[in-house]
Amino acid sequence: MFRYLVRRILWAILLFLIITFVTFVIFFMAPNDPARAQCGGEQARRACLVLVTEKLGLDKPITTQYGVFINKLLPITPYYDDAWHAVPHFQQPTLGKQYATGASLDDTIKQAAPVTASLVLGGAVLWMIIGLSVGIFSALRPRSLVDRAAMVFVLVGVSAHPVWIGLIFSYFFGVKWHITPIAGYANFFGAPEDTGLAGGPVQWAYHMILPWLTFAILFAALYVRMIRANVMETLGEDYVRTARAKGAPEKRVLFSHVLRNALLPVVTMLGMDIAVGLGGAIFTEGVYQLPGLGRTIIVSLQAEDLATIQAVVVFATISILVFNLIVDLLYAWVDPRIRLS
Numbered sequence: 001m002f003r004y005l006v007r008r009i010l011w012a013i014l015l016f017l018i019i020t021f022v023t024f025v026i027f028f029m030a031p032n033d034p035a036r037a038q039c040g041g042e043q044a045r046r047a048c049l050v051l052v053t054e055k056l057g058l059d060k061p062i063t064t065q066y067g068v069f070i071n072k073l074l075p076i077t078p079y080y081d082d083a084w085h086a087v088p089h090f091q092q093p094t095l096g097k098q099y100a101t102g103a104s105l106d107d108t109i110k111q112a113a114p115v116t117a118s119l120v121l122g123g124a125v126l127w128m129i130i131g132l133s134v135g136i137f138s139a140l141r142p143r144s145l146v147d148r149a150a151m152v153f154v155l156v157g158v159s160a161h162p163v164w165i166g167l168i169f170s171y172f173f174g175v176k177w178h179i180t181p182i183a184g185y186a187n188f189f190g191a192p193e194d195t196g197l198a199g200g201p202v203q204w205a206y207h208m209i210l211p212w213l214t215f216a217i218l219f220a221a222l223y224v225r226m227i228r229a230n231v232m233e234t235l236g237e238d239y240v241r242t243a244r245a246k247g248a249p250e251k252r253v254l255f256s257h258v259l260r261n262a263l264l265p266v267v268t269m270l271g272m273d274i275a276v277g278l279g280g281a282i283f284t285e286g287v288y289q290l291p292g293l294g295r296t297i298i299v300s301l302q303a304e305d306l307a308t309i310q311a312v313v314v315f316a317t318i319s320i321l322v323f324n325l326i327v328d329l330l331y332a333w334v335d336p337r338i339r340l341s
Helices: 002-029 034-039 046-056 062-073 105-140 145-159 162-176 201-235 238-245 250-262 264-288 293-302 306-334 336-340
Strands: 079-081 087-089
Touching: 002 062, 002 306, 105 145, 105 201, 105 264, 105 293, 105 306, 145 201, 162 201, 162 264, 201 250, 201 264, 238 250, 250 264, 264 293, 264 306, 293 306
Parallel strands: none
Antiparallel strands: 079 087
16 A cells, blocks of 8 residues: 555656646747736837846746746755855745736635635535436436436536536526525635625535536536446346345445445546546636636736746646545555555
């Protein structure tokens, strides 16, 4: 188990370096010029362009820029202070500053990440609840009315785009029936005083109902189909028939023999789908005006602020790698064959 954990951590570090470097190269090759954007476009003075370019470090080779970026994120080069008699010091890890405003990207990510995490993790819980309940019931009652209705739900969920679903939900649940808010976000721990904004766990969940439903429908449809197929296949295995022949209760057969084996692929899929969901969250955040990482990327693209986009990519990459590592360890714990290999 320890060797497996070490291999997964080393592989995650390698993936992190590859993803961040490729992202850095793509932004470096882009035709956008952050310095020109700050100096006013084509009518900017040449001196301003030179000063801003040097300030942002855009005049250095791409390898040097990437080295500076990594050294800020993971400080490995010490600096020395004479007052401490040449004792080496290391800077605090930081994502840097925005090109446009100079604001700290650490603060930007801290404000936007909880919103996206609320959307993605809450949506994952919702799609797992829908997928498990509908998928298992459909597998136990094949070709029934519920099974056919579930297949219609799968077809609609896979075909519809999150933007379309979000607009439909906003119109009916928000505008037409006044059941839920159509936009905005409420802080889970309460809004700052004297702001007049909604806050607290109840308001947080109230504002996130529609985003969760919109975000979860696509994945819930996929999981219903996958769980239904896995459960139906497992029900025909020899060990299930043997357990029934020995007189085991149907409930024990379902939970101890069928689901434990049928849901093994679901554990692996969950880690990958949450990674995909981070990208799909952009559409949901755009529809409901949630101040998350997706909206931060859109605003940064409009302002040609490549530093902010890189910071979001780094944070998302680290989150995905860590979550997939947890899922791999969970899978190894559930399936002894992984530990033995």
